[in-house]
Amino acid sequence: METREKILQAAAEMIAEDMTAKLSVRAVAARAGVSTGSLRFHFPTQRALQDSLLARIYEHLLPDDPIRDRTLPPRERLLNCLRQVLAPLGTNEDARTAWGTAYRTFIEPEQTEEVRAAYLAHEREAERRVEHWLTVLAEEGALPPGDHTRNVRFLLTVLNGLSVERALPTRESVLIAETETLNAAVDHVLSTGPASPAGPIRR
Amino acid sequence: METREKILQAAAEMIAEDMTAKLSVRAVAARAGVSTGSLRFHFPTQRALQDSLLARIYEHLLPDDPIRDRTLPPRERLLNCLRQVLAPLGTNEDARTAWGTAYRTFIEPEQTEEVRAAYLAHEREAERRVEHWLTVLAEEGALPPGDHTRNVRFLLTVLNGLSVERALPTRESVLIAETETLNAAVDHVLSTGPASPAGPIRR
DNA sequence: AGAAACGCTAGCACACTGTACTAGTACGGC
DNA sequence: GCCGTACTAGTACAGTGTGCTAGCGTTTCT
Numbered sequence: 001m002e003t004r005e006k007i008l009q010a011a012a013e014m015i016a017e018d019m020t021a022k023l024s025v026r027a028v029a030a031r032a033g034v035s036t037g038s039l040r041f042h043f044p045t046q047r048a049l050q051d052s053l054l055a056r057i058y059e060h061l062l063p064d065d066p067i068r069d070r071t072l073p074p075r076e077r078l079l080n081c082l083r084q085v086l087a088p089l090g091t092n093e094d095a096r097t098a099w100g101t102a103y104r105t106f107i108e109p110e111q112t113e114e115v116r117a118a119y120l121a122h123e124r125e126a127e128r129r130v131e132h133w134l135t136v137l138a139e140e141g142a143l144p145p146g147d148h149t150r151n152v153r154f155l156l157t158v159l160n161g162l163s164v165e166r167a168l169p170t171r172e173s174v175l176i177a178e179t180e181t182l183n184a185a186v187d188h189v190l191s192t193g194p195a196s197p198a199g200p201i202r203r
Numbered sequence: 204m205e206t207r208e209k210i211l212q213a214a215a216e217m218i219a220e221d222m223t224a225k226l227s228v229r230a231v232a233a234r235a236g237v238s239t240g241s242l243r244f245h246f247p248t249q250r251a252l253q254d255s256l257l258a259r260i261y262e263h264l265l266p267d268d269p270i271r272d273r274t275l276p277p278r279e280r281l282l283n284c285l286r287q288v289l290a291p292l293g294t295n296e297d298a299r300t301a302w303g304t305a306y307r308t309f310i311e312p313e314q315t316e317e318v319r320a321a322y323l324a325h326e327r328e329a330e331r332r333v334e335h336w337l338t339v340l341a342e343e344g345a346l347p348p349g350d351h352t353r354n355v356r357f358l359l360t361v362l363n364g365l366s367v368e369r370a371l372p373t374r375e376s377v378l379i380a381e382t383e384t385l386n387a388a389v390d391h392v393l394s395t396g397p398a399s400p401a402g403p404i405r406r
Numbered sequence: 407a408g409a410a411a412c413g414c415t416a417g418c419a420c421a422c423t424g425t426a427c428t429a430g431t432a433c434g435g436c
Numbered sequence: 437g438c439c440g441t442a443c444t445a446g447t448a449c450a451g452t453g454t455g456c457t458a459g460c461g462t463t464t465c466t
């Protein structure tokens with residue numbers, strides 16, 4: 001196997017075993033059976049490694065719509081679906097250019113009825129997608145039935161925040177922070193149903 | 204002057220001069236004219252130093268923070284504080300131009316070390332602010348004590364999402380949707396403490 | 407064929423980081 | 437006196453990311 005592949009493999013295993021793993025140069029290199037120099041050659045900076053790993057994970061993790069895959073618990077499925085939304089954004093430069101076009105088409109120009117309509121189309125599409133996931137989960141009882149619009153809005157906001165954070169300059173370990181935030185959001189949606197205006201009914 | 208005071212003073216100066224200062228043991232100790240051992244005695248861990256400094260700064264900087272207003276329940280106070288962050292963004296045009304400058308200064312340009320540093324300064328500032336609120340709430344028992352970084356990240360992501368949604372074209376009633384998601388976020392933070400395990404990634 | 411260039415690997419060195427530990431000093435109570 | 441406590445200084449250790457150089461094989465040019 002090639003060195004680069006060995007490195008990514010080792011890093012993926014480490015992250016899979018312990019999500020808070022630090023992925024230090026020497027630890028990953030040792031696990032991959034590779035020297036730190038080789039690792040540095042393929043990934044000039046530690047950040048580069050983390051970005052590649054993130055891309056790899058998302059790529060490998062989501063082949064098709066995971067919401068119907070009953071072998072996974074609902075939490076995991078919803079998590080994967082949300083990841084699927086974030087995945088095509090890429091990281092760093094990719095995310096930045098993606099945000100650039102989004103900014104230029106939706107925020108910068110005069111707010112004519114046309115751009116409004118264009119954005120609302122996207123928005124509705126995204127809402128439909130998330131709503132679909134929530135209804136599927138509600139059908140199998142993982143989530144109280146009813147009106148999910150609040151939860152949909154909540155999840156979309158979290159996704160928006162994460163996506164913009166991908167474009168912004170960031171310090172290390174976007175990966176852990178991102179999955180933790182996603183976990184928190186999913187946790188919240190799955191624990192409090194659609195019918196909790198202010199009631200402290202928490203698990 | 205006592206050593207502890209000298210240390211806090213030096214750290215405060217360093218933070219004041221450069222917001223992105225790393226506040227390493229040796230740097231602070233040298234600036235305070237004190238040995239690392241003394242610093243370690245007064246602040247057993249680096250985290251302790253940062254916490255003390257944070258408390259010092261915010262206490263001195265804004266004596267009447269809505270977070271201290273004990274007449275309101277913790278939920279409301281945290282909510283108000285978060286709103287206080289969102290407020291200066293304005294709505295519609297204002298938010299759009301605000302996002303425009305943010306985009307042009309942080310996302311669009313080449314990611315030099317300079318823009319990274321500038322953004323990270325903002326980021327750190329925001330983190331400190333939210334962290335301060337959470338520690339205050341933790342002190343009065345509204346929130347389990349411990350490490351709040353996960354919750355801080357979560358709240359910041361939600362704030363990011365809401366702020367960008369303020370700039371995006373929107374249909375009516377952003378306001379209610381916004382308060383609802385804010386409510387959900389606060390709810391989540393106040394219900395689940397900092398000790399929810401970050402389990403391994405499953406696939 | 408010989409030489410030069412290149413892709414890649416290994417390993418070490420450097421400048422950092424946070425923390426633990428020991429030796430030593432000042433001071434107050436008995 | 438003498439002991440215990442509070443504190444300081446300095447060093448040591450195990451980490452971290454990154455840069456550098458020497459060497460290996462293969463490829464490509466002359």
